[in-house]
Amino acid sequence: MSSNFTFHTTAAEVADAFASELSGKNVLVTGTSLGGLGFETARVLAKYANLVIITGYNAERLALSEETIKKEFPYANIRKLTLDLSSLAAVRAAAAQVNTYPEPLHVLINNAVADIGPFKVTPDNLEFQIATGFIGPFLFTNLLIPKLLAARTETYAPRIVCLSSIAHGFGPGVDPAALGAPISERYPTIFGPYYETKSAMILFASELSKRAEGKLLAFSVNPGCPYDFFFIAEFVESELLAVIYTNLLDDAAAGSDHHGSPAGSPTTTRTRTRESTRPAPRVRVTRHFTRG
Ligand SMILES: NC(=O)c1ccc[n+]([C@@H]2O[C@H](COP(=O)([O-])OP(=O)(O)OC[C@H]3O[C@@H](n4cnc5c(N)ncnc54)[C@H](OP(=O)(O)O)[C@@H]3O)[C@@H](O)[C@H]2O)c1
Numbered sequence: 001m002s003s004n005f006t007f008h009t010t011a012a013e014v015a016d017a018f019a020s021e022l023s024g025k026n027v028l029v030t031g032t033s034l035g036g037l038g039f040e041t042a043r044v045l046a047k048y049a050n051l052v053i054i055t056g057y058n059a060e061r062l063a064l065s066e067e068t069i070k071k072e073f074p075y076a077n078i079r080k081l082t083l084d085l086s087s088l089a090a091v092r093a094a095a096a097q098v099n100t101y102p103e104p105l106h107v108l109i110n111n112a113v114a115d116i117g118p119f120k121v122t123p124d125n126l127e128f129q130i131a132t133g134f135i136g137p138f139l140f141t142n143l144l145i146p147k148l149l150a151a152r153t154e155t156y157a158p159r160i161v162c163l164s165s166i167a168h169g170f171g172p173g174v175d176p177a178a179l180g181a182p183i184s185e186r187y188p189t190i191f192g193p194y195y196e197t198k199s200a201m202i203l204f205a206s207e208l209s210k211r212a213e214g215k216l217l218a219f220s221v222n223p224g225c226p227y228d229f230f231f232i233a234e235f236v237e238s239e240l241l242a243v244i245y246t247n248l249l250d251d252a253a254a255g256s257d258h259h260g261s262p263a264g265s266p267t268t269t270r271t272r273t274r275e276s277t278r279p280a281p282r283v284r285v286t287r288h289f290t291r292g
Contacts, residue, residue, distance in 0.1 A: 005017075011040050011041065011043075011044045012044045012047075014044070015044035015045060015047055015048060016047075018048075019047075019048045022045060022048035022049050023048055023049075023050070024049075024050050025049045025050055025051075025106040025107060026049065026050055026051040026052075026053070026103045026104060026105050026106050026107075026151070027042075027045050027049050027051070027052050027053065027105075027106060027107040027108075027109065028052075028053040028055065028081070028098065028105060028107070028108050028109065028144075029041050029042045029045070029052065029053070029054060029055065029109040029111055030055045030083060030085065030109065030110055030111050030112040030137065030140070031055065031056065031085075031111045031112025031113065032054040032055060032056060032062070032065050032111075033056055033058070033061040033062075033064075033065060034061065034064055034065055034068060036111075037111060037163070037223055037226060038109070038111035038112060039054075039065055039068075040226075041109060041111060042054050042065070042069065042078075043068070043069050043072065046069045046072075046073050046076035046077075046078060047073050047076070049077075050077060050103070051077045051078075051079060051103055052069075052076065052077065052078050052079070053078075053079045053080075053081050053098070053101075054066060054069075054078060054079070054080055054081070055080075055081045055082070055083040055094070055112070056080075056082070056083065057082065057083060057084035057085075057086075057090075059082065062080045062082070063080070066078050066080055079101075081094055081097060081098065082094065083112075083140070084136075085112055085114075085131070085132045085133075085136030085137060085140065086114065086122050086128060086131050086132040086136060087122065087123065087124065087136075088124045088131075088135075088136070088139060091136045091139050091140045091143070092139070092143065094140065095139075095140055095143035095144055096143075098144060098147065099143070099144070099146075099147055101147075104147065104148075104150045104151035105144060105147045105148050105150075105151055105158070106148075106151045106156070106158055106159070107158065107159045107160075107161070108141060108144060108148060108158075108159070108160045108161070109161045109163075110137040110140070110141065110160070110161065110162045110163060110201070111161075111163045112132065112133070112137070113129075113132065113133045113163070113194075113197065114128055114129050114131075114132035114133060116129065116190055116191060116193075116194050117129075117190060118190055119182075119184040119187055119190070119193070121182055125181075125182070126179070126180075126182060127178075127179075127182035127187075127193050128193070129193035129194055129197055130179060130182070130193050130196055130197050130200070132197075133194070133197035133198070133200075133201070134179075134196075134197045134200040134201055134204070135179065137162070137201070137204075138200075138204055141160055141204075141208070145216070148160065148216055149215060149216060152215060152216065157214060157215065157216050157217045158216040158217070159216065159217050159218075159219070160205065160208060160216060160217070160218040160219070161205075161218075161219050161220075161221060162201040162202070162204060162205040162218070162219070162220045162221070163201065163220075163221060163222075163223060164198045164201045164202045164205075164220040164221060164222050165194075165198040165222050165223075166222055166224075167191070167194060167195050167198050168195060168198035168199040168201075168202055169195075170191070170195045171191075171192055171195025171196055171199060172195075172196075173196070173199050174196055174199050174200045174203060175196075178196075179200075201220055202220040204218075204220075205218040205219055205220035206218075206220065
């Protein structure tokens, strides 16, 4: 096991480091459409796990995720599960399906989240974001607990991971009464339900872990802002600009310094590092920008 993970460590490198722990494990990840953290999680786990159950409410996107993982790891054991977390009936149906699987379930990763948007309620009369990001996963997890516990051995406690966010701290926390009877006035901005969802996920993982008394382990995790291709492209570009800019400044300074180098010519008198002039990296401009 590596203890040298850094800011730059990739998910694939972490999976490589835990290859022996992942071997033989059956893992279910919610929200695995291409481009999201759930997909990336499923992708890197698929290299070593015995079975990765990928989930989504859109059959086409689910198939695309499976196809993409299989292209990279043809031997991977991927199983698709239709799961719409915004509907309690759909959650019950999906959990019933999982409970028919012959394999035990070692790990459940509650990753899925709805897009941030205007206040709306589900057919179950729950706020949409909270229903998808917390109430659906809460029900799903509870329905799968017997299956998770069946994976328990003397040396292994099944795991439940709930994705949270730093955004949990931007809201007033969770109002249990409001969860069951949502009103738009409680959410003055469109982000309010997301903040509440992420707070609820932290409390859920914490309480579950406490009540399970070691029979299973529950965690909430803030993944931070991931680096992706948009980010990297932007970063590389800003790095290049920083280098050019630094050299221009150095050259200009050198033009009037005691070395007497003419402005605009190459110089060896750099005192400024690239870091000191590097523009602050920006987070990619997508819907992720609204999270964090
Ligand atoms: N990305 C970040 O910067 C960041 C920062 C902090 C925390 N997080 C947390 O990390 C997790 C993943 O974030 P992400 O940025 O990867 O999100 P994302 O790209 O928006 O992915 C969300 C996933 O949830 C699925 N989903 C949406 N509605 C669903 C529903 N009704 N039923 C089932 N699945 C549904 C989506 O499917 P479709 O794509 O098919 O709609 C998608 O696969 C979230 O819990 C988020 O709160 C992310």
